[in-house]
Amino acid sequence: MQLNSLIARQIVERATNIIKYPVNVMDENGQIIGSSDPSRLYRTHEGALLAIHDNRTLEINHSVASTLSGVKEGINLPIVYQDSVIGVVGISGKPEQVRNYGELVKMTAELIVEQAALMAQIQWNKRHREELLLQLIQGSTLNENQLLSIAERLDLDLSQPRVAATVKVIPKPGEPLTLEQLQQLVHLLEYPERDNIVGIVSVSMNEVVVLKPVTVVEGTWNKTEEKKRAKRLLKRIAQQADFSVKIAMGEYFAGLGGLSRSYATAKATLACNAExxxxxxxYQQHKLSVLIDGLKQDDWRREQLTHPLDKLGEKDAKGVLLKTLKEFFAQDCDLAQTCAALHIHRNTLRYRLEKIEQITGLFINKLDHKVQLYLAIKCL
Structure with missing residues (x-):
């Protein structure tokens, strides 16, 4: 840990709020890097060099100060971090007047140093967690032992089965997405769920990814439990944040290599359910829609699949037949439920389905034809 001007300025500000005397902070080379008197900045303080060398409190009266460069009378106390002297805090004034404040200012300085070191460690961990997450979801070039070694240094257990979840932040209408909102979401995902590996993958796409530990029994993970956890997260967000979220959970694939596939399924699930x-x-509840969604990107396949519906549209100006077909599939091809949903008689439904068969040339009672119509609806 090294003192820098930012930490030194914090020490000076905190100390001068406690005592009325001028305060200086010197680094390990004796250079003044923080001072309540800006004119003294960046000068070498010979008294600090002596305090560092001997690791002791050094009181300097007026006569001694006159023999040293860059020194005024006062008291200088070494700043110790993890048993090493990393700098000096000095209080200017007559030694007998400032002596009683010495230990208080020294303790204040060392507390600020410890806090800064802790924050630096937290930021280091966060940055490297995100780097590890990217390695895992993008298909790492590192081998498994290297990934496990990195995870161990970060106190993460990669032996646990995990699934990927993609979380999208939805700001309030008319308000822009902010980095602070993404960071708040990361915090909510990390605590109290301490085993989650969380990272902001894309600020522009407001995408946060979490690799969640799950319990796998005979290749199957407990989706009911994960839904409960997701609902608890939504409740916390509603209570603490000014945004909402949409969460897509991917499928479980064994091994570290499976995490990139899990992420792909989560991302595709979110993409095809944007509305x-x-x-x-x-993913499992939207599996067919996700798999079919890839067909939409393939022009000629999509054109082939939707061609029967194009023919239907030419003869169905008001869209009654298309609406009927959609509802028929939405009701899992159950005639009674479709009639109830559309508020029509069973004979009316039969008539409409027969018209659909005549126009499209596809027969609903033939499995192959029914699948073609279903895929066509899904590709719209």
Whole structure:
């Protein structure tokens, strides 16, 4: 740990709020890097050099001060961190007047140093956690032993089965997304869930990814428990944050290499349900939609699949037949439920389905034809 001008300035500000005497902070080379008297900055303080060399409190009266460079009368106390002297804090004034404040100012300085070191360690851990997360979800070039070694240094257990979840922040209408909101979400995901590996993958895409430990029994993980946890997170966000979120949980794949596949399924689930009002999405519950969504990006395949619906549209100006077909599939091809949802008679439904068959040339009672119509609806 090294003193810098920012830490030194904090020490000076805190100390001068406690005592009325001028305060200086010197680094390990005896240079003044913080002072209540700006004119003394960046000068070498010979008294500090002596305090550092001997690791002792040094009182300097007027006569001694006149023999040293850059020194005024006062008291100088070494700043110790982890049994090493990293600098000196000095109080200017007659030694008999400032002596009683020495230990108080020294303790204040060392507390600020410890706090700064802790914050630096937290930031180091956070940065390296994010780097590890990116390695895992993007398909690392490192081998498994290297990844495990990095995780061990970060006190993370990669032997636990994990699934990837992608979380999208949704700001209030008319308000922009901020980095502070993403950082607040990361904090909410990390605490109290301390085993989560969390990182901001893309600020522009407001994407936060979390690798969550799960319990796997015979290749299956407990989605019910994860849904409960997700609901608890939504509740905390509603209470503490000024934004909402949408969470997409990917599938579980064994091994570290499976995490990139889990992330791919989570990201695809979120992408193909962008307009959904659901706050919690599971890949398994939207699996077909996610897999079909890839077809939408393939022009000729999509064109082939939706061609029957194009023909239907030419003969169905008001969209009644298309609406009927959508509802028929939404009700899992149950005639009674479809009639109830559309508020029509069973004979009316049969008539409409027959018209659909005539126009498209696809017969609903033939499995292959039914699948073609279903995929066509999904590709719209």
């Amino acid at each position: 959904s009002k659901e706050s919690i999405l599971f």
